[in-house]
Amino acid sequence: MRLAYINASRIFKVLALTIVLGISAARAQSQTPVYLDDNQPIKNRVEDALKRMTLKEKIAMIHAQSKFSSPGVPRLGIPDNWTTDGPHGIRPEVLWDEWSQAGWTNDSCMAFPALTCLAATWHKDMAMLYGKSLGEEARYRNKNILLGPGVNIYRSPLNGRNFEYMGEDPYLSSQIVVPYIKGVQQNGVAACVKHFALNNSEGNRNTVNVNVDDRTLYEIYLPAFKAAVQEGGAWAIMGSYNLYKGQHCCHNEYLLNNILRKEWGFEGVVVSDWGGVHDTHQAIFNGLDMEFGTWTNGLSKGKSKAYDNYYLADPYLALINSGQVGTKELDEKVRRILRLSFLTTMNKKRPFGSFATEEHALAARKIAEDGIVLLKNKGNVLPINLNKAKTIAVIGENAVKMMTVGGGSSSLKARYEISPLDGIKARVGTQANVVYARGYVGDTTGNYNGVETGQNLVDKRPASQIMAEALDVARKADVVVFVGGLNKSDNQDAEGADRQSLSLPYNQDKLITELAKVNKNLVVVNISGNAVAMPWVNQVPAIVQGWFLGSEAGTALASILVGDVNPSGKLPFTFPVKLTDNGAHALNAFPGNDKEVTYKEGIFVGYRWAEKHNIKPLFAFGHGLSYTTFQYGKVTADKKSITASDKITFSVNVKNTGSRDGEEVVQLYISDPKSSVQRPVKELKGFEKISLKPGEQKTVTFTVDKSALSFFDAAKHDWVAEPGSFEALVGSSSADIKTKTTFVLN
Known part of the structure; x- marks a missing residue:
């Protein structure tokens, strides 16, 4: 009897221990690694x-x-x-x-x-x-x-x-x-x-x-x-x-x-x-x-x-x-x-995203409208007055050619792409008659990496006949919108090869010159991601930089041309008159040979080179016009001198003096007139895009510290701000400074 009790007790303890161990093991297994x-x-x-x-x-x-993929660890x-x-x-x-x-x-x-x-x-x-x-x-x-x-x-x-x-x-x-x-x-x-x-x-x-x-x-x-x-x-x-x-x-x-x-x-x-x-x-x-x-x-x-x-x-x-x-x-x-x-992939709170939605279409359109640059508008040819312009001639291959396909790795299969011609037609509706002529024939292909545009742009007529048709259409129109520029073919705006010339391809310069002769209300829309030469610039009253605008290209461009949206884009690079106005080309330092290239121009890239050598650009860095006008007050500083640990704030009042809503990009440049090393005439160190109603005024402020005053000292391998007098310059482009003030770094 006693032996049975002892055995039962041992069995109970073993069972109890097994249960405890089992629970512990289960808990261990349920714990997340x-x-x-x-x-x-x-x-x-x-x-x-x-x-x-x-x-x-x-x-x-x-x-x-x-x-396009690399493996994870499926086992884990x-x-x-x-x-x-x-x-x-x-x-x-x-x-x-x-x-x-x-x-x-x-x-x-x-x-x-x-x-x-x-x-x-x-x-x-x-x-x-x-x-x-x-x-x-x-x-x-x-x-x-x-x-x-x-x-x-x-x-x-x-x-x-x-x-x-x-x-x-x-x-x-x-x-x-x-x-x-x-x-x-x-x-x-x-x-x-x-x-x-x-x-x-x-x-x-x-x-x-x-x-x-x-x-x-x-x-x-x-x-x-x-x-x-x-x-x-x-x-x-x-x-x-x-x-x-x-x-x-x-x-x-x-x-x-x-x-x-x-x-x-x-x-x-x-x-x-x-x-x-x-x-x-x-x-x-x-x-x-x-x-x-x-x-x-x-x-x-x-x-x-x-x-x-x-x-x-x-x-x-x-x-x-x-x-x-x-x-x-x-x-x-x-x-x-x-x-x-x-x-990314292991983040359980990662959102699900969305694809090719109406919301994204509106975003693409807004960005496009915000970035289109009005380069020139002599005589206020733009915006097009639909009460007066009953016939609008749209001319140029780029008015119909799809631009989302091609260009290299950024080539896309877009859900849709609204061409400039279709965008203008849709916006104008019955308010005006929109007629189209090709004007020139460029790249008629429509296939890149297996993505096909579905367009047939082949036109076997003689170039002279195609141009004559365009001139005839332009002659009868109230306003002419020429849509040309570059495309995403090799040796234009495309990965893998550089352009061969600053000039427009496909004899467009000749066509634009002739169009200007037959119609004084000519708008040139340049579609490109690069600067181009414009030998006809003084003959054409209105010029728009249209970029590659994506799915909503035509809608965005039309909204600018007819004035639904006031243009507010500014150039992110300089348009030179000729290639040798650019430092790399002036010094014969682009592209180098297939083994070596030396950046002989050093820090003098873009507007820095033009200003150093007093070269007037075709259109300056930061340039962009509006359908309204802006007035700048005098820039002021919150202090006259600072130490290396200080910050300084500049303020300027900007007023919309025109008759319609508009946006202006107020730009701050810093100049170091006396330096122990060669420095640019001025350098961008701040900008702010503001929206103003007619008659409205806003104060724009910029706060900078010594980093905005510094240059890189290679010998010290460090940034250096030298004590002395500096200038703060505020304007609407690098070439249009409205007001300036001086201050001292102690």
């Missing part, structure tokens, strides 16, 4: 995920598995990373291993205006709206890395890719890129700012080594990237194709390790441009994290697993297994990629 716990700091989640990964899983994560529930072009809209889907279209029927996006147009808004709110809208489209398509925006500086008007960038001024680019990034990333999509750095020409971009002094590098070509990192909090940066200091920029010791990570504290991912990686050892040690596009068709070299042969794939694994390199650098790369995943 650290890497899956949203409540844990991202750093802890990264370390927990990293220690669970195998060597092969780590290697797999740092290179592509398809044209970490999703793949999916990238997408581009900066102006979400690229259509392509096949896994090929550039050919995947044939989806639901990937037609909203096309937003090119980034030159966004920069021309000089409006930070527009940049935020742009980023937010584009981020929503990327998120809806389940992309977590958006390959944009681009912020390379406009050094020459011949760079084929300038339309994807934000102009010639580092301050303007810096101010526009920051809200763009924040807008994108609030959707759980990483902005991948490109192309870092010194990618300022296309034709020799894969082989050219850029020679530039440190002062020029830091003052002109790096500020927008620095702002993207330190103010915008960009989660990714893309390296450029070219070389600097003899190393390709996708694995460049000086740019990626020394500047980007050590100086700026960048914690994000460095992504290679497609085909931009050339060396395993440099890719390991010089700051690259993710390799894409090597042997870009994905199937080269006769190997069935082409992606395993990337520089950061099997070759890297072999070096580790042989003991030639360790895993420290690999772990750092994987940490950064995991951080990106936890900010």
Whole structure:
């Protein structure tokens, strides 16, 4: 009996212990692993995920598995990373291993205006709206890395890719890129700012080594990237194709390790441009994290697993297994990629996004309207008075040609694109008769990367007959709107090749000259992302810079032409009269040869060069007219002198003295008349876009500190503000200064 009791007691204890242990085990199993716990700091989640990964899983994560994706860790529930072009809209889907279209029927996006147009808004709110809208489209398509925006500086008007960038001024680019990034990333999509750095020409971009002094590098070509990192909090940066200091920029010791990570504290991912990686050892040690596009068709070299042969794939694994390199650098790369995943695909609060919606159409239209620039308006030809103009002649190929297709990686399959002709017709309705004539024949193709416009622009008539028809139509009209400029064909505004000339192609200069002779009410609309020569400028009363405006191009342009919207865009780069008015070309320093290019003009890019040499531009940086007028008061400062730790605030009253609502971009420039080093005549250091009703007045204020007064001292490798007298200049463009004041830095 006693033995039975003892055995029963032991059994009870064993059962009890088993139950307790079972409960404990169940609790342990129900606890969320650290890497899956949203409540844990991202750093802890990264370390927990990293220690669970195998060597092969780590290697797999740092290179592509398809044209646009890299693997996650399926075993751990970490999703793949999916990238997408581009900066102006979400690229259509392509096949896994090929550039050919995947044939989806639901990937037609909203096309937003090119980034030159966004920069021309000089409006930070527009940049935020742009980023937010584009981020929503990327998120809806389940992309977590958006390959944009681009912020390379406009050094020459011949760079084929300038339309994807934000102009010639580092301050303007810096101010526009920051809200763009924040807008994108609030959707759980990483902005991948490109192309870092010194990618300022296309034709020799894969082989050219850029020679530039440190002062020029830091003052002109790096500020927008620095702002993207330190103010915008960009989660990714893309390296450029070219070389600097003899190393390709996708694995460049000086740019990626020394500047980007050590100086700026960048914690994000460095992504290679497609085909931009050339060396395993440099890719390991010089700051690259993710390799894409090597042997870009994905199937080269006769190997069935082409992606395993990337520089950061099997070759890297072999070096580790042989003991030639360790895993420290690999772990750092994987940490950064995991951080990106936890900010994007692993973020449970990530919104769902939306795609090609009416809301996005309205955003695209608003940005386009805000960025269109009225360059000239002699005799108030614009806005078109529909009470008087009963016949409007629209002339030019660009009035009907689709511009969302082509141009390189930013080519889009848009849900729709409203042409300038259709936009004008829709707005005018029955108020006037709109007639069209071709005028010239340019590029009649309509296919890029398998995306087809569906347009048949072939016209086999003699050029003389096509021009004669246009002149006849123009002669009978009350107003003529010529819509021409560039397109996105090779050697125009397109990736992969530079322009061959500043002139308009397809004999447009001759046509415009003849149109001006037969009708004095001529409006020239230049569609381009670059400056063009205008030998007919004095013969044409009204000129509009129309950019590549995206899906709502025609609607936005029509609203400006008829005056529904008052133009308020300002040029983000200088229009030179001739090519040699640009510093790079005056010094025969563009594009260099296929191996070397030296930036001989140094810091004197754009308006800085023109002002140094007293060259009058065709249209100045910051220029843009309105249908109303503005009056500037006298600028004042809140103090006469400051110390290096102080800030100074400038104030100026601006009044709308015209008869209609309008927006004005008030611009602040700083000048250092007496310096120990050569400095620009003045530099942009502030701007504000304000809206004013007729008779309304507002006070605009700018607050700056010593950073606005500083230059980069290469010997000290630091920014220096020298004591002395400075000038603050306020105006409506770099060439139209309205008021100025002096102050002293003690």
